[in-house]
Amino acid sequence: MWNLYLPIAGNSINILLLFGLGGAVGFLSGLFGVGGGFLMTPLLIMAGIPSTVAAASDSNQIVAASTSGTFAHYRMGNVDFKMGFLLLLGGVVGGTLGVQLIKLLMALGNADFVIKITYVVMLGVVGFYMFLESLQSLRKKAVAVEARKTEPGRPSAYARAIQALPWQMQFDKSGVTFSAIVPLFLGILVGILAAIMGVGGGFIMVPVMVYMLRMPMHVVVGTSLFQILFTCINVTIMQSITNHTVDLVLALILLVGSTLGAQVGAKLSRRLKADQLKILLASIVLVVMVQILVGLILTPHLLLGYKGGH
Amino acid sequence: MKKLTWIGLLAAVTLVPAVAMAQSAKIRLFPDRVDIGAFFQGIEVNIQGEMPPGCEAVVEIQGAPAPEVLLRKGRRGGLWMTVGEIQVENAPNLYLVLSSTSDIPQLQGQETPWGFPALRSRLKFQGVPKDQEMDLFSKEFLELKKSEELYRSLPGALKVGNSPEGQISLTGACPLPAKIPPGNYQVKLSVLKDGRVLEQKKEKLEVKMVGFPALLASMAYNQGAFYGVVAVLIAIATGFIMGFLFKGKAEH
Numbered sequence: 001m002w003n004l005y006l007p008i009a010g011n012s013i014n015i016l017l018l019f020g021l022g023g024a025v026g027f028l029s030g031l032f033g034v035g036g037g038f039l040m041t042p043l044l045i046m047a048g049i050p051s052t053v054a055a056a057s058d059s060n061q062i063v064a065a066s067t068s069g070t071f072a073h074y075r076m077g078n079v080d081f082k083m084g085f086l087l088l089l090g091g092v093v094g095g096t097l098g099v100q101l102i103k104l105l106m107a108l109g110n111a112d113f114v115i116k117i118t119y120v121v122m123l124g125v126v127g128f129y130m131f132l133e134s135l136q137s138l139r140k141k142a143v144a145v146e147a148r149k150t151e152p153g154r155p156s157a158y159a160r161a162i163q164a165l166p167w168q169m170q171f172d173k174s175g176v177t178f179s180a181i182v183p184l185f186l187g188i189l190v191g192i193l194a195a196i197m198g199v200g201g202g203f204i205m206v207p208v209m210v211y212m213l214r215m216p217m218h219v220v221v222g223t224s225l226f227q228i229l230f231t232c233i234n235v236t237i238m239q240s241i242t243n244h245t246v247d248l249v250l251a252l253i254l255l256v257g258s259t260l261g262a263q264v265g266a267k268l269s270r271r272l273k274a275d276q277l278k279i280l281l282a283s284i285v286l287v288v289m290v291q292i293l294v295g296l297i298l299t300p301h302l303l304l305g306y307k308g309g310h
Numbered sequence: 311m312k313k314l315t316w317i318g319l320l321a322a323v324t325l326v327p328a329v330a331m332a333q334s335a336k337i338r339l340f341p342d343r344v345d346i347g348a349f350f351q352g353i354e355v356n357i358q359g360e361m362p363p364g365c366e367a368v369v370e371i372q373g374a375p376a377p378e379v380l381l382r383k384g385r386r387g388g389l390w391m392t393v394g395e396i397q398v399e400n401a402p403n404l405y406l407v408l409s410s411t412s413d414i415p416q417l418q419g420q421e422t423p424w425g426f427p428a429l430r431s432r433l434k435f436q437g438v439p440k441d442q443e444m445d446l447f448s449k450e451f452l453e454l455k456k457s458e459e460l461y462r463s464l465p466g467a468l469k470v471g472n473s474p475e476g477q478i479s480l481t482g483a484c485p486l487p488a489k490i491p492p493g494n495y496q497v498k499l500s501v502l503k504d505g506r507v508l509e510q511k512k513e514k515l516e517v518k519m520v521g522f523p524a525l526l527a528s529m530a531y532n533q534g535a536f537y538g539v540v541a542v543l544i545a546i547a548t549g550f551i552m553g554f555l556f557k558g559k560a561e562h
Binding site: 003004005007008010011012048060061063064065066067068069070071072075112113116233236237238239240241242244246248249251252255256259260262263267295296297298299300302303304305306 | 346347348349350351352380381382383384386387388389390391392393396446447450451453454457488489491519522523524526527530531534535537538539540541542544545546548549550551552553555556
């Protein structure tokens with residue numbers, strides 16, 4: 001009774017299940033500023049959607065969730081458009097480079113090994129670093145407030161190096177001054193990684209903004225969503241033209257759930273402290289990393305599978 | 311006169327089974343055309359048929375074979391991952407086999423052309439590194455299709471009963487999965503006696519996408535760019551609408 005036929009996926013699926021999936025992933029998207037593709041695509045495949053259709057339709061629903069999330073964060077003054085544009089520009093260049101790199105690896109026959117290892121290493125490094133840093137930070141605040149005076153003003157080699165670069169820019173919303181080269185370069189780096197891993201790159205971009213661009217967590221979330229919005233518009237249109245794998249019915253049900261979830265997530269992100277947000281995102285990233293690692297170690301149920309997906 | 315009556319009676323006794331045997335087997339499907347609409351979630355197609363007494367029946371429903379490229383998993387550095395591609399040929403996109411007996415009946419003295427073992431023997435693989443792995447991958451391929459309910463073996467799914475004219479009636483329900491690809495399917499009834507095929511009958515089953523799913527699929531395949539832009543615009547509009555709906559509550 002609650003089933004709908006998905007014409008591109010070529011399968012029937014329960015509407016409530018899709019709505020719930022969309023809502024849960026949209027909630028995380030609004031809360032942390034990640035697209036949620038690294039969670040949604042595997043869940044859709046488990047629900048019986050072909051992997052190529054799952055990945056492409058997920059991009060379409062992320063457009064809605066990130067529009068909703070960006071809009072919510074924009075009203076709260078959490079979107080740094082200048083920074084977002086520079087990261088996006090770098091991301092497009094990096095994505096193009098990453099696709100060429102994958103082609104080269106495929107020709108060498110090592111693509112899947114590199115993709116899987118990059119996935120586990122990136123998730124592991126990002127997750128552990130963010131988890132430990134946020135935990136330390138939470139403990140510091142709880143135990144010794146007086147230690148705060150030693151916190152600011154330590155000019156690290158990294159800080160000195162980026163201050164010496166040309167084209168310094170003031171990013172008012174983020175409250176930082178950087179050379180335009182820094183976000184461009186970091187955008188390229190994340191773009192390459194995202195293309196290799198086949199994901200939007202939100203969960204790499206968020207830590208990059210927090211730790212390397214020193215942006216406040218709430219501005220990070222809004223700016224990341226703004227950038228993801230454009231990346232996913234591009235992916236949706238490209239997939240529709242080249243692979244015909246966007247299932248509009250699937251995306252529509254998911255996006256109704258995810259846009260609602262994104263609004264709730266954005267509201268909750270305002271109530272939580274930055275360290276709490278970081279520790280929650282780190283936990284999810286680590287759970288996904290462990291799940292992928294287990295999948296790599298355990299003998300698979302079947303030795304054959306369909307093409308596509310992550 | 312008495313002699314003539316005896317000859318007539320004898321002829322009747324010897325000819326009745328032959329006439330009954332000569333009576334043609336029949337098969338029909340209800341419905342014989344399946345429409346995939348917006349709420350399609352698989353369907354049961356009813357099979358009705360007839361066969362001579364003392365026989366066994368096998369019904370196969372299969373789609374056209376289409377080459378399929380699959381990913382092969384293997385171990386690299388102790389980790390399981392995709393290690394190559396395999397092209398599978400001669401594999402129908404749907405294969406359902408039903409029988410009137412508790413197992414799928416086999417022919418005597420010759421290869422049985424139906425059932426999973428026959429299907430496996432017809433599969434051709436390209437990209438399998440070693441010949442001895444052919445058997446493993448044909449088994450894996452069948453398991454993959456069975457997990458999607460596109461390949462099914464349903465022994466005993468055809469029920470037998472008495473019908474007028476001395477024939478045996480066949481009835482059965484054949485579950486078509488929601489994943490069934492649109493297309494034309496061949497339905498074949500094989501009637502067996504003493505391990506040999508007595509008769510075969512064929513019917514057609516048409517599966518067609520209709521209404522909104524058909525419109526959307528046609529647009530996605532024929533006007534990809536327009537479809538993509540529409541998908542993006544709908545997503546952005548929904549995102550904004552949700553944003554406006556939550557506006558009052560979100561502002562501080």
